[in-house]
Amino acid sequence: MSVFVAVEQVGKEFALAKGDRYIALKGIDLEIKKGEFISLIGHSGCGKSTLLNMIAGLDLPTDGIVALEGQRVTKPGPERMVVFQNYSLLPWLTVRENITLAVDEVLSGLPADERRAIVEEHIQMVGLQHAADKPPAQLSGGMKQRVAIARALAIRPKLLLLDEPFGALDALTRGNLQEQLMRICEEHEVTAVMVTHDVDEAVLLSDRIVMLTNGPASKIGGILEVDIPRPRRRLEVVSHPSYYSLRSELIYFLNQQKRIKKLRARKVSAIARHGLEKVNLEIGFVPLTACAPLVVAKEKGFFTKHGLDEVNLVRETSWRGIVDGIAGSHLDAAQMPAGMPVWLSVGGHQDQPLPVVSALTMTRNGNAVTLAKRFYDQGVYSATDFKRMLLESTEGTHTLGIVHPSSMHNLLLRYWLAANGINPDRDVSLKTIPPAQMVADLKAGIIDGYCVGEPWNLRALVENTGFTIATDLEIWQGHPGKVLGVREDWALAYPNTHVALVKALLEACRYCADPDNHEEIRQILAQREYLSTSVDYIHLGDPNAAVCNLDRPVREYAHHLFFGDGVNRPSRTEHLWMMTQMARWGDIPFPRNWLEILERVCRVSVFSTAARELGMLDIKYHRGPIQLFDGVPFDAEDPIAYLNSQSIKLNFSVAEVALKQPQLIAV
Amino acid sequence: MVTQAEVRRRDANPLQKFWKEKGSDLVLPLIGVVGFLLIWQFLSSSGITRLPAPSSLFTDKRTRDLLFYPFLDRGGLDKGLFWQTLASLQRVAIGYTAAAIVGIGMGILVGSNRKVNQMLDPIFQFLRMIAPLAWVPITLIALPNVQLAAIFVIFITSIWPILINTTVGVQQIPQDYKNVARVLQISPRKYFFKILIPSALPYIFTGLRIAIGLAWLAIIAAEIVMSGVVGIGFFIWDAYQQNYVSEVILAVFYIGAVGLLLDRLMAFLQRKILPADNR
Numbered sequence: 001m002s003v004f005v006a007v008e009q010v011g012k013e014f015a016l017a018k019g020d021r022y023i024a025l026k027g028i029d030l031e032i033k034k035g036e037f038i039s040l041i042g043h044s045g046c047g048k049s050t051l052l053n054m055i056a057g058l059d060l061p062t063d064g065i066v067a068l069e070g071q072r073v074t075k076p077g078p079e080r081m082v083v084f085q086n087y088s089l090l091p092w093l094t095v096r097e098n099i100t101l102a103v104d105e106v107l108s109g110l111p112a113d114e115r116r117a118i119v120e121e122h123i124q125m126v127g128l129q130h131a132a133d134k135p136p137a138q139l140s141g142g143m144k145q146r147v148a149i150a151r152a153l154a155i156r157p158k159l160l161l162l163d164e165p166f167g168a169l170d171a172l173t174r175g176n177l178q179e180q181l182m183r184i185c186e187e188h189e190v191t192a193v194m195v196t197h198d199v200d201e202a203v204l205l206s207d208r209i210v211m212l213t214n215g216p217a218s219k220i221g222g223i224l225e226v227d228i229p230r231p232r233r234r235l236e237v238v239s240h241p242s243y244y245s246l247r248s249e250l251i252y253f254l255n256q257q258k259r260i261k262k263l264r265a266r267k268v269s270a271i272a273r274h275g276l277e278k279v280n281l282e283i284g285f286v287p288l289t290a291c292a293p294l295v296v297a298k299e300k301g302f303f304t305k306h307g308l309d310e311v312n313l314v315r316e317t318s319w320r321g322i323v324d325g326i327a328g329s330h331l332d333a334a335q336m337p338a339g340m341p342v343w344l345s346v347g348g349h350q351d352q353p354l355p356v357v358s359a360l361t362m363t364r365n366g367n368a369v370t371l372a373k374r375f376y377d378q379g380v381y382s383a384t385d386f387k388r389m390l391l392e393s394t395e396g397t398h399t400l401g402i403v404h405p406s407s408m409h410n411l412l413l414r415y416w417l418a419a420n421g422i423n424p425d426r427d428v429s430l431k432t433i434p435p436a437q438m439v440a441d442l443k444a445g446i447i448d449g450y451c452v453g454e455p456w457n458l459r460a461l462v463e464n465t466g467f468t469i470a471t472d473l474e475i476w477q478g479h480p481g482k483v484l485g486v487r488e489d490w491a492l493a494y495p496n497t498h499v500a501l502v503k504a505l506l507e508a509c510r511y512c513a514d515p516d517n518h519e520e521i522r523q524i525l526a527q528r529e530y531l532s533t534s535v536d537y538i539h540l541g542d543p544n545a546a547v548c549n550l551d552r553p554v555r556e557y558a559h560h561l562f563f564g565d566g567v568n569r570p571s572r573t574e575h576l577w578m579m580t581q582m583a584r585w586g587d588i589p590f591p592r593n594w595l596e597i598l599e600r601v602c603r604v605s606v607f608s609t610a611a612r613e614l615g616m617l618d619i620k621y622h623r624g625p626i627q628l629f630d631g632v633p634f635d636a637e638d639p640i641a642y643l644n645s646q647s648i649k650l651n652f653s654v655a656e657v658a659l660k661q662p663q664l665i666a667v
Numbered sequence: 668m669v670t671q672a673e674v675r676r677r678d679a680n681p682l683q684k685f686w687k688e689k690g691s692d693l694v695l696p697l698i699g700v701v702g703f704l705l706i707w708q709f710l711s712s713s714g715i716t717r718l719p720a721p722s723s724l725f726t727d728k729r730t731r732d733l734l735f736y737p738f739l740d741r742g743g744l745d746k747g748l749f750w751q752t753l754a755s756l757q758r759v760a761i762g763y764t765a766a767a768i769v770g771i772g773m774g775i776l777v778g779s780n781r782k783v784n785q786m787l788d789p790i791f792q793f794l795r796m797i798a799p800l801a802w803v804p805i806t807l808i809a810l811p812n813v814q815l816a817a818i819f820v821i822f823i824t825s826i827w828p829i830l831i832n833t834t835v836g837v838q839q840i841p842q843d844y845k846n847v848a849r850v851l852q853i854s855p856r857k858y859f860f861k862i863l864i865p866s867a868l869p870y871i872f873t874g875l876r877i878a879i880g881l882a883w884l885a886i887i888a889a890e891i892v893m894s895g896v897v898g899i900g901f902f903i904w905d906a907y908q909q910n911y912v913s914e915v916i917l918a919v920f921y922i923g924a925v926g927l928l929l930d931r932l933m934a935f936l937q938r939k940i941l942p943a944d945n946r
Contacts, residue, residue: 058846076849088843092865101861105851155851 004069004191005032005055005159011063012050024050026217028064030210037185038193039202041250042212042221043257048195049163051212055193056082056161068159078106081157085164087144089136089151096123096132099151106155122154125184142173146180153184160185162194166201175234178204186231199250203228204237209250214257221257224249245431256324263330270494274307277494281501284314284322284334287531288435289454289538290363290482291335292521293562297508299524306504308497315529318434319404323349326356326487333501335362336485337407339578341601344485346579346588346657348406355488355659358570359606360502362509363481366560367409368457369416370466371449372442383420383470390427401433401441401450411581412475413451418648419630424585425650442466453481454560455537462537476628478561480574488600495606502610506568512540513563569611570602573636577626580639584646589655594639600659723913730913746897748921754897755886756925758814762821763882770826770878771871774833775863784834795827799885803892813893817886824885825878829871836870837863869941876933883926899925 007030014022024047032038040048053059055066057076066073068080076082089098099119107115123132126146136144145165152160165181166174182205185192196202202209206226213221228240237243263282270278281303285291294313297303303311314331316322319340325331327349338361347353371380380389390398402410414424424430428448433441438450443465450456460466472479484505491498511517518540526535540560561567575598583590591597626634635642643652704721711720724730732739737749777784777791802823806816844866848858890900899918906914 056850058849076846076852078851080850082846082850084843084846086843088841088847090844090847090862090865093861101853101857102851105853105857 002033003031004034004036005030005193006067006070007031007051007055007064008067009064010051010054010061010066012047012054012059013062023217024215025061025219026063027219030220032191032193034191035189036191036207037205039206039209040193040195040212041197041199041202041209041254042218043214043254043261044197046212046215046257047218048212052082052161052163052193052195055159056080058082078102078155079158081152081155081160083145083148083152083160083162083165085167087136087141087148089144089147091136094133094135095128095139095147098136098147099123099154102151103154118154122150125153126150126180140173141169142177145169145177149177149181149184153188153190158191160190160192162192164195164197167197174201179234181205182230182232199247199254202250203243203246204232204234209246211250211253214261221253252318252320256321260324260328260330271310273309276307276497276500278332278497279308280310280312281308281332281497282312282314282325282330284316284325284331286316286319286322286335286435287533288456288482289525289531289540289560290366291530292512292525292540292560293362293505293508294335295524295530296511296521297504300508300511302504302508302511303501305507306500308500308504313529317436319407323404326485327352327354329487329490332490333484333486335482337404337409338480338483338574339406339408339411339582340404341483341485342575342579342597343406343582343588345488345597345601345659346582346591348582348588353657353659355600356485357488357491357601357603357606358483358485358575359491359498359603359610360484360505361480361482361568361570361574362484362505362562364478364561364567365472366454366481367412367451367479368454368468368471369413369449369451370438370442370457370460371469372445372447372466373464375448375469376467380469383416383422386469387420387422387427390422397429398427398448399429399431399446401438401447401452402430403435403438403452404432405585405587406578406582408479408481408578409451409453410585411578412472412479414585415581415628416451416470416475418646419628419632421648423648439463439465454539455531455533458539459533459537474629476626478567480571480578481560483570491603491606498603498606499610499613502606503614506563506607506610506614506616509563509568513561515540569607570604572598572602572604573626573634575602576636576639577634580634580643583652583654584643584649586650586652589653589657590640590643591657592654593656597657597659717912719913719916721916724917727911727913729911730917733914733917748899748902748918751897751899751902751918752921752925755890755899758817758898759821759879759882759886762818762886763825763879765818766822766824766826766878766882767829767875769822770829770874771833774830774871774874775837775867777830778834778837778867779863791827791830794823795831797823799824799881800888800892803889807893813896817889817893817896817898820889821882821885825882828877828881829874832870832874832877833867836867836874839870840866872933872937872941876930876937879929879933880926883922883929887922 007028010025010028011023012025014024016022028051030038040051042048050059054061055073057066057073057080060074073080089095090101093101096119099122100115103115103119107118110118123129126149128143128146128150131139131143136147139147149165166177169177178201184190194202194205203226209224209226211221211224212218224246226246227242228237271280273279283294285294298311298313303309314325316325319337322331322334322336323340323344326334326344336356336358341356341358343349344354344356371386375386375389378389380386400413402413404410410430413430417424417428422428431447433447433450435452435456438447438452438456439460441447442450442460443463449466449469457466457468461468484502486498486501512521521540522535522538525531525538526533531538540562576594579588579590579594579597582588626636632645640654643649707718708720708722710716711718711723719727724734733748737747739747740750777787799820802820803816806819807813810816810819840863844862847853848862853861886898887900887903890896890898891904894901894904899921903915903918906912906918
């Protein structure tokens with residue numbers, strides 16, 4: 001359907017005292033189709049009401065254009081009726097007179113009795129016949145808002161604008177009014193834009209939810225499509241499978257905005273010291289056993305040793321937080337899933353190529369595929385059993401949890417499934433879930449299994465909610481796990497800091513690899529600020545010695561590899577393999593300029609400098625060719641042929657990815 | 668046991684009930700007034716002040732006549748107090764009405780137009796500081812006769828509170844109502860009658876109520892200075908010149924009573940016209 005309301009590159013500035021200007025909104029692009037219900041959500045002061053007022057014409061944008069059906073909005077008008085937050089009924093008029101005033105004024109072309117009929121019809125529509133002759137002061141808040149809605153709808157607006165319409169109402173009234181509004185909007189095919197700060201309200205009412213970032217210079221942080229079918233009922237909507245993921249998406253966004261605000265407030269300029277360009281670093285991590293090198297570098301003083309004496313580890317609960325932190329420059333560096341640097345560089349995040357470089361592979365292995373315990377009881381011991389079970393099963397879709405599209409877990413799980421003849425997009429459904437939530441979701445039956453790093457596989461095993469069906473040993477022994485990632489512009493601006501960071505972490509990796517230190521590291525990792533879990537679940541070495549209560553199949557775990565020959569050096573071949581896999585599953589197009597991208601992502605030189613300065617001259621680099629359990633060789637010379645040779649895959653595309661030329665950011 | 672007490676309370680006769688509810692409302696003001704008069708009486712009879720005691724209203728023959736025959740009319744300036752008061756009230760009515768019309772009109776103009784406001788506000792603030800009596804010489808010079816001058820003094824005294832309150836009232840129309848009007852594109856005429864006036868009305872009434880008090884104050888002052896007119900103000904002046912002090916006191920009672928009545932009248936109108944939640 002064609003565009004009904006178009007908001008193009010709209011910005012709004014307010015003049016402040018002392019001649020300053022406050023940029024409230026910047027670069028807002030939004031297209032609204034006829035009959036759509038759009039919610040604007042964001043924190044207070046993010047400019048959502050301003051945006052609504054600009055659509056209404058009560059406020060004019062300082063930049064860009066708002067248009068309704070191709071007509072530029074320059075002043076308010078009845079075809080864009082507003083329902084104000086505080087009702088805005090005239091207290092000296094009765095309910096009927098309030099509505100009549102609007103109807104008489106706007107629909108003055110109609111004969112008087114027809115206008116009267118419209119007024120009565122709308123009083124009836126909101127069920128206020130008994131109060132029609134009362135002044136607003138004698139009505140409750142909910143009734144007043146019903147009058148306001150009736151008044152708005154009575155003049156037959158093309159677009160209904162609602163400014164936190166139910167904000168001041170109690171929960172019960174709000175619920176009833178939401179349903180009434182939904183019913184009216186559906187019956188009359190009203191196009192509506194609503195400002196709200198209520199997450200549930202937004203999900204319940206909207207077709208699309210526009211999330212605005214915090215001001216100043218707020219912009220659209222994301223748009224969520226609500227795929228819950230209409231007509232919706234409040235009590236039924238909550239049991240729709242999308243409901244909670246939409247809700248958590250919104251809450252994640254709002255929390256993220258709050259955190260960014262906090263980070264912004266704290267943000268200090270780079271502190272140069274010890275010949276390093278920046279010693280105050282914010283480094284993001286996700287609580288996993290694999291974060292050990294970062295934690296050790298901090299706790300055992302390797303950062304300080306290399307001059308980085310103001311390092312702050314920022315705990316993110318999901319990889320998304322890492323992505324947002326790096327994309328928004330709130331983090332200097334981060335622990336990343338191995339595929340993430342390529343994924344970000346090629347434009348996996350919001351289709352915006354963001355060059356990210358990796359100079360260190362921090363861990364290898366440490367992952368496993370876990371399935372719910374009930375499959376074990378049904379005799380599922382291997383991938384073949386699993387496939388048979390999927391074919392025989394009469395249950396709905398089986399859902400498996402992954403942590404991020406670019407993580408090795410996703411790629412390995414998909415590879416493992418596909419190699420066993422299970423199409424990961426058709427035969428099962430994959431769902432992105434933060435690592436720490438996996439066990440809980442498995443226990444709750446929301447997912448049937450997952451592929452994730454330790455300690456979450458072991459934990460499911462110990463808690464007897466799941467069992468490990470495959471480990472790295474069965475898929476790809478020694479695959480890259482987590483890498484260090486920084487923005488390319490950051491790496492260019494702080495080259496010495498980058499080397500120092502790699503040095504500190506490389507030393508920490510060596511520390512982690514020594515079995516004598518394992519007990520100490522387990523204790524550190526278990527602390528509240530890191531994994532915040534029982535030390536029993538954290539194992540750097542072989543956990544079977546400590547816990548093994550499943551006799552069949554006895555799994556040999558692949559230990560985390562933190563240090564050793566060929567462990568830490570970033571490998572172009574591996575990044576290329578991950579690139580092919582992400583393209584295979586449609587997460588990114590396969591870049592035609594893959595060589596250039598690998599060049600830019602994989603900073604072997606930084607690693608070499610660091611290793612040399614640490615005196616690790618004897619470290620071996622070469623890992624040999626990549627070969628997974630199915631024995632299909634990977635030809636790094638011809639990745640596209642490799643991709644084509646895969647039998648189960650999505651229709652991948654090949655495209656030129658234009659990276660911005662590396663630029664030195666102002667320091 | 669409790670029931671007995673309740674029964675007794677319910678059985679109490681209406682007069683007793685009334686006394687219980689409203690008794691203190693009546694008794695306390697009464698005690699205040701009587702006490703005040705007694706102290707005055709004491710001060711006068713003990714000779715501390717030359718001011719006649721309140722009882723002189725009855726003891727003095729001239730004053731008693733004035734008190735009991737307010738409708739007396741012997742022509743010229745020799746009229747009963749009712750006529751004197753009425754003459755003053757007439758002037759107030761004319762001057763005050765003119766002030767209300769001009770004040771509300773100007774107030775709406777100034778309140779709804781920021782530029783006009785900026786232009787005129789200093790003049791208003793300047794003029795409103797001038798005491799009613801200060802206007803008297805100017806008006807006597809400027810205007811052809813005393814009657815007109817008296818009315819003008821009332822006008823100029825009572826216009827400021829009306830004007831300024833109306834201005835504020837119009838400026839304070841909630842943005843919500845203005846937004847409603849803008850979105851609905853309400854015609855200016857309808858905006859005036861359906862939104863501007865009802866919204867500013869409480870302010871306008873506050874102004875009117877302050878103004879009526881000021882107008883009444885001003886007329887006394889004006890009449891005292893403008894000799895040779897029928898009016899309660901000149902009556903006081905005349906009585907003072909002839910040393911009929913108790914007549915002065917009687918006239919003062921009249922002035923106070925009329926002022927009180929005027930204020931009550933405005934309060935009554937305010938209650939009648941404004942809707943309950945908008946006072």
